[in-house]
Amino acid sequence: MRINLASIFxxxxxxxxxxxxxxxxxxxKHNIPMGKYAWITVVSEEVPExxxxxxxxxxxxxxxxxxxxxxxxxxxxxxxxxxxxxxxHECLVAKGVRFMQPPIDLGNVITAIFDDTCGNLIQxxxxxxxx
Numbered sequence: 001m002r003i004n005l006a007s008i009f010x011x012x013x014x015x016x017x018x019x020x021x022x023x024x025x026x027x028x029k030h031n032i033p034m035g036k037y038a039w040i041t042v043v044s045e046e047v048p049e050x051x052x053x054x055x056x057x058x059x060x061x062x063x064x065x066x067x068x069x070x071x072x073x074x075x076x077x078x079x080x081x082x083x084x085x086x087x088x089h090e091c092l093v094a095k096g097v098r099f100m101q102p103p104i105d106l107g108n109v110i111t112a113i114f115d116d117t118c119g120n121l122i123q124x125x126x127x128x129x130x131x
Contacts, residue, residue, distance in 0.1 A: 003051050005041070008077060009058035009067060010118040013040055016055045019117050023095050024080075026053065058119060067119055074100065076113050076123035085110045085126035 010016035017040055020026045026042035029052050037059075041052035058067065070077060082088040085103045089112050093099065100121060101113040110126045 005052050005054055006078065007054040007056040008116075008118075008120060009063045010055050010116075010120070011058055012118065013038055013055050013057060016040075016116070016118040017042070020053070020055065023092070023097060055118075071119075071121055074113070075121065077120040079111075079123040079125050082124045082126050085112060085124060088112075088124055 008016075017028065017031070020042050021028055025045055027045050027048055029041040029043045029048075030039055032039040037057045040055040042055065043052050044050055058064070067077070089099065089103050092114060097114050099112055099114045101111070103110050103112045103126075108128055110128065111123055113121050113123050116122045
């Protein structure tokens with residue numbers, strides 16, 4: 001068994017597509033119109049055949065209160081791995097990304113949290129080499 005898809009709820013699919021491809025450098029995998037919305041997935045440019053991230057419309061009534069609770073508590077919706085968090089942080093800040101938490105060393109990992117402009121907090125994480 002393996003993970004094929006993961007979803008993230010977004011306020012605006014087209015805005016999210018621009019952010020996730022232009023700012024975060026994910027690659028578009030699918031953009032299939034489905035009435036008012038679309039089946040939009042993106043993948044890592046580093047692993048284009050890897051897990052797809054679905055940019056899911058945040059239309060279900062339970063989504064708003066759920067996301068608000070996460071944001072109010074500063075909890076990221078999901079986490080993405082990076083090789084060099086300092087370089088990634090600098091790159092994203094230069095692109096105008098607003099960080100709620102700059103890189104913080106937590107022992108075995110370094111994490112940072114930013115606003116994806118689509119209704120979510122996202123964590124990036126660098127695993128440190130183990131001695």
